Amino acid sequence: MKTDFGVISGQGEEASKEKVMRSIQSLNRQGSLDSSKEDGGATLILTLTLCNVRKTELSRAAKVFEMFETQIHHFETRRAKKPKNSDDDLDIFVECEVHSADVNILITSLKRAAEDVKTGREDKVPWFPRKIQDLDECHHLITTYDPSLDHCHPGYTDLEYRKRRAFFADLAYNYRAGDPLPRIEYTAQETATWREVYRKLRSLYPTHACTQYLDAFQQLEKYCGYQEDNIPQLQDVSRFLKERTGFQLRPAAGLLSARDFLASLAFRVFQCTQYIRHFSSPMHSPEPDCCHELLGHVPMLANKEFAQFSQDIGLASLGSSETEIEKLATLYWFTVEFGLCKQNGSIRAYGAGLLSSYGELMYALSNKPEYKPFDPEVTSVHPYQDQAFQPVYFIAENFEDAKDKLHIVAQPKLLKISEGTRICQNGKHKATSVQGVPTSMYLMETLSKMASNFFFFFSSFQKMAKQSRMPSIDRFLGFYAERATPGCFLEVKAADMLCFCIPLACGCNNYELC
Ligand SMILES: [Fe+2]
Secondary structure (H helix, E strand, O other), rough: OOOOOOHHHHHHOOOOOOHHHHHHHHHHOOOOOOOOOOOOEEEEEEEEEOOOOOOOOOHHHHHHHOOOOEEEEEEEHHHHHOOOOOOEEEEEEEEEEEEHHHHHHHHHHHHHEEEEOOOOHHHHOOOOOOHHHHHHOOOEEEOOOOOOOOOOOOOOHHHHHHHHHHHHHHHHHHHHOOOOOOOOOOHHHHHHHHHHHHHHHHHHHHHHHHHHHHHHHHHHHHHOEEEEEEEEOOHHHHHHHHHHHHEEEEEEOEOOOHHHHHHHHHHEEEEEEEOOOOOOOOOOOOOOHHHHHHHHHHHOOHHHHHHHHHHHHHHOOEEEHHOOOOOOHHHHHHHOOOOOEEEEOEEEEOHHHHOOHHHHHHHHHOOOOEEEEHHHHHOOOOOOOOOOOOOOEEEEEHHHHHHHHHHHHHHHHHHEEEEEEEOOOOOOOOOEEEOOOOOOOOHHHHHHHHOOOHHHHHHHHHHHHHOOOOOHHHHHHHHHHHHHHOOEEEEEOOOOOOOEEEEEOOOOHHHHOO
């Protein structure tokens, strides 16, 4: 691999304007370059492979971007699909902005630092998991609140705590889809921290949590070891959720990137931390921990409507652009993390960030903050606060209403549907007919069982189809209907090139019977 950056710089000075323009036109034809910006900036979508990353290649590639004052919008690494030198080779996806005049020379420079630099149309849709096993690759962490990096983390100066965290991180990184979830022997100190959090929060739930939460919490105390003196094991909790809503847990090493976290939800998988917060700060954790997951998220994931809402956000995220991911993550923040809902004439909490934080749960229902009705278009772009209490909370009428509104927002990129609904032959399922597609009763019934998430599935399918030949809708639906089994994974092979697996959820109210 050549890494002579002095030569690259010299080439930049010599490049003729005409040559650069030819390069831009060529890239435009390939669909990987948006040079329409008025300020002369061009957006590039690139993939490249780095070999020998443990040596200096990664920093050399980074230096290329720095040299051209490239604005990086998204930078993502994954283990190389086709390693050239060793298993350490990395595939890198970059969405960046550079001055139009520098496009040609930037790419030439990258080709000297990396293998397989591509700017083709297939790279316009970011990688996303096609099957549940692909979630083994979705563990990219946001290290902002990591105890070994963040000076303000309560465990930063506690070496024992950091060692314990490294142990949990190893468990998560070594986990593979289908493995049993690791059972943890928690220390007396960890259990004492749990006890303090559990006692305090439990006293607030009857007056502050929504009824769906309270019902599930009661079940968890009965069947999953939810007690003051016991931190529940993820394996037991995961089995409980799987039976009720099809959701399952997998261990996470810390705060994940929004893209990876949301993608897991599409498969009804919840990435769950297993460590506990530092004992010196039982009432506050700057990052997710088992108190937040087990007390905040798990009870709500046992509710069918809420589980469907969570999966819908996840499905909408697959293959989305960075801007769309940011909007969905914000939507998730104000609903799944900090959502309030109306219930029997009062306001109750269903957000995990509230139900796992004594102080904020009290504050959110104190009439001090501002309240707004849940409206995905407004909520998804509203500024949020991750260092203090939220200045505003969004109130949903109920989960069904929130789910319907979410569909309306996602509609423009989905398959067009007709306005009316039909009842399937046995009268048990409502179905929405698909415009322009001949629908037999058999197909209608199958579609009805897939219910709302069919439309999100189709959205993801369309994004994926941009990468290849689009098969006919009839062929796709026929194939889909043939293989659809609610509660199972569906595998679609389109144009003999693509494979896409997605968990199906039944839209009727007796999911466990399907
Ligand atoms: Fe959370």
